[in-house]
Amino acid sequence: MAARRMILAIDQGTTSSRAILFDDHLHPVSNAQQEFAQHFPASGWVEHEPEDLWESTLAVCRQALAKAQVSAAEVAAIGITNQRETTLVWDRRTGEAIHRAIVWQDRRTSERCAALEAQGHGDLVAARTGLRLDPYFSGSKIAWILDNVPGARERADRGELAFGTVDSFLLWRLTGGRVHATDATNASRTMLFDIHKGCWDADLLTLLDIPASLLPEVRDCATLFGESEPELFGGAIPIRGIAGDQQAATVGQACFSPGMLKSTYGTGCFALLNTGSKAVASKNRLLTTIAYQLGGERCYALEGSIFIAGAAVQWLRDGLGIIERASQSGQLAANADPGQHVYLVPAFTGLGAPHWDANARGAMFGLTRNTGPREFARAALDSVCFQTLDLLEAMRADWPEAEGAGTVLRVDGGMVASDWTMQRLADILAASVDRPEVLETTALGAAYLAGLDAGLLPEPAQFGDRWRLERRFSPELAETARRSAVAGWRDAVRRTLSAS
Numbered sequence: 001m002a003a004r005r006m007i008l009a010i011d012q013g014t015t016s017s018r019a020i021l022f023d024d025h026l027h028p029v030s031n032a033q034q035e036f037a038q039h040f041p042a043s044g045w046v047e048h049e050p051e052d053l054w055e056s057t058l059a060v061c062r063q064a065l066a067k068a069q070v071s072a073a074e075v076a077a078i079g080i081t082n083q084r085e086t087t088l089v090w091d092r093r094t095g096e097a098i099h100r101a102i103v104w105q106d107r108r109t110s111e112r113c114a115a116l117e118a119q120g121h122g123d124l125v126a127a128r129t130g131l132r133l134d135p136y137f138s139g140s141k142i143a144w145i146l147d148n149v150p151g152a153r154e155r156a157d158r159g160e161l162a163f164g165t166v167d168s169f170l171l172w173r174l175t176g177g178r179v180h181a182t183d184a185t186n187a188s189r190t191m192l193f194d195i196h197k198g199c200w201d202a203d204l205l206t207l208l209d210i211p212a213s214l215l216p217e218v219r220d221c222a223t224l225f226g227e228s229e230p231e232l233f234g235g236a237i238p239i240r241g242i243a244g245d246q247q248a249a250t251v252g253q254a255c256f257s258p259g260m261l262k263s264t265y266g267t268g269c270f271a272l273l274n275t276g277s278k279a280v281a282s283k284n285r286l287l288t289t290i291a292y293q294l295g296g297e298r299c300y301a302l303e304g305s306i307f308i309a310g311a312a313v314q315w316l317r318d319g320l321g322i323i324e325r326a327s328q329s330g331q332l333a334a335n336a337d338p339g340q341h342v343y344l345v346p347a348f349t350g351l352g353a354p355h356w357d358a359n360a361r362g363a364m365f366g367l368t369r370n371t372g373p374r375e376f377a378r379a380a381l382d383s384v385c386f387q388t389l390d391l392l393e394a395m396r397a398d399w400p401e402a403e404g405a406g407t408v409l410r411v412d413g414g415m416v417a418s419d420w421t422m423q424r425l426a427d428i429l430a431a432s433v434d435r436p437e438v439l440e441t442t443a444l445g446a447a448y449l450a451g452l453d454a455g456l457l458p459e460p461a462q463f464g465d466r467w468r469l470e471r472r473f474s475p476e477l478a479e480t481a482r483r484s485a486v487a488g489w490r491d492a493v494r495r496t497l498s499a500s
């Protein structure tokens with residue numbers, strides 16, 4: 001029988017499902033990707049068809065195995081990473097979801113969350129979960145499904161239904177309905193999980209009227225979750241790793257020590273600062289979350305989320321038509337008039353951390369008769385850098401005792417291909433920006449967790465030694481110029497916030 005040395009990473013994201021097959025040195029061997037439909041049944045609502053999530057995941061796994069001509073018998077482990085917070089409720093007997101998946105971006109429960117906030121429950125949520133009382137997280141989405149699908153509450157009370165984030169739903173399907181579990185990072189995004197005690201919180205379940213019988217068992221990120229049904233891939237494969245996608249990227253970037261920071265620049269941007277065994281409570285509107293849990297030990301992070309990063313480049317391309325490809329944005333920005341101080345505040349869907357202003361809308365400032373596509377491009381890329389600075393400053397203010405924390409930023413995601421943007425990021429942050437050789441850090445993190453549990457890969461410290469720098473961007477901008485640019489940004493944000 002062939003040796004089991006391969007690791008199959010599943011990355012089930014918001015717009016596509018991907019599978020990457022890694023060898024036991026974590027070199028990618030093959031990959032496959034499939035997009036699926038986004039459903040917007042009402043303003044502010046975003047849904048995914050559960051069968052699309054499952055079928056696309058199954059298809060890309062099979063394609064990745066077939067491309068590499070690798071059989072199930074050669075795969076030591078599957079690692080799953082996923083879009084977080086997205087909520088599914090299914091029938092335990094049939095495995096059929098009782099409603100479409102409600103996606104993390106969905107705002108249908110805004111009023112319910114605002115009412116709970118007005119009743120003063122925000123502090124309880126923050127103290128137990130590290131999160132804000134916001135529709136972003138799973139809790140209010142579960143309650144919505146129970147309240148709106150006919151008969152759901154009664155079925156839930158009879159113990160017939162199961163809730164899960166996407167990892168949990170895939171695990172259920174992969175194991176033929178034998179395992180109902182999730183990992184601590186995904187649990188930490190539900191708004192129902194006590195991140196300090198590491199268990200579901202009875203008070204929050206009561207607050208949202210959610211029966212405990214719905215909930216999955218919560219496990220470490222690297223552990224034996226179960227085995228895939230033999231007929232799916234031509235043989236059973238153990239599932240040994242699970243983490244939410246931003247946490248998996250933190251692992252893939254080997255941010256294992258307190259003070260280490262990663263930022264992922266895709267459509268949006270998510271920055272996570274490792275705070276070690278200390279769950280730092282934010283006073284600056286960041287989230288406290290579980291970065292990973294290994295051997296029963298929880299490691300925490302401060303997280304900042306920006307809704308629009310690469311999406312600002314998409315706007316240049318699709319909304320304004322001033323570029324044909326995202327990769328042209330950097331060159332255009334490089335040729336912008338240095339004498340023009342044009343700012344874009346890309347609050348297209350409100351502003352995320354640290355402002356959390358759902359009602360703000362995008363604005364541009366400093367336009368003159370000479371302003372053209374170059375200045376628009378620079379303002380769009382600049383906005384990503386300035387927003388990152390806002391997150392970092394909030395992180396430093398939240399955790400002042402961690403001297404040197406966040407002085408180096410490890411970056412990944414599609415946008416980091418832009419050298420101009422990465423240099424500008426280093427200049428605006430006055431910090432080094434490190435771009436690794438492997439940019440598929442999310443899948444890499446999931447593969448590492450699975451490979452760790454399979455005994456193929458070393459402990460985190462040694463894995464961290466394998467992280468390879470492709471290029472370091474060091475700050476070059478004079479401090480006076482930096483301060484003046486940042487002051488202009490702050491003024492633009494102040495004028496954009498809906499309360500002003």
Ligand SMILES: Nc1ncnc2c1ncn2[C@@H]1O[C@H](COP(=O)(O)OP(=O)(O)O)[C@@H](O)[C@H]1O
Nearest residue numbers: 266267310311313314326327413414415417418
């Ligand atoms: N060279 C580039 N310069 C600037 N932005 C880029 C470049 N290449 C890709 N992008 C942006 O990166 C995003 C895609 O990154 P990706 O990590 O694939 O995102 P996601 O996982 O959210 O779909 C797009 O929004 C795109 O506009």
Ligand SMILES: O=P(O)(O)OC[C@H](O)CO
Nearest residue numbers: 013014083084104245246
């Ligand atoms: O699927 P992505 O890459 O857009 O990530 C989504 C995040 O996990 C949402 O919290």
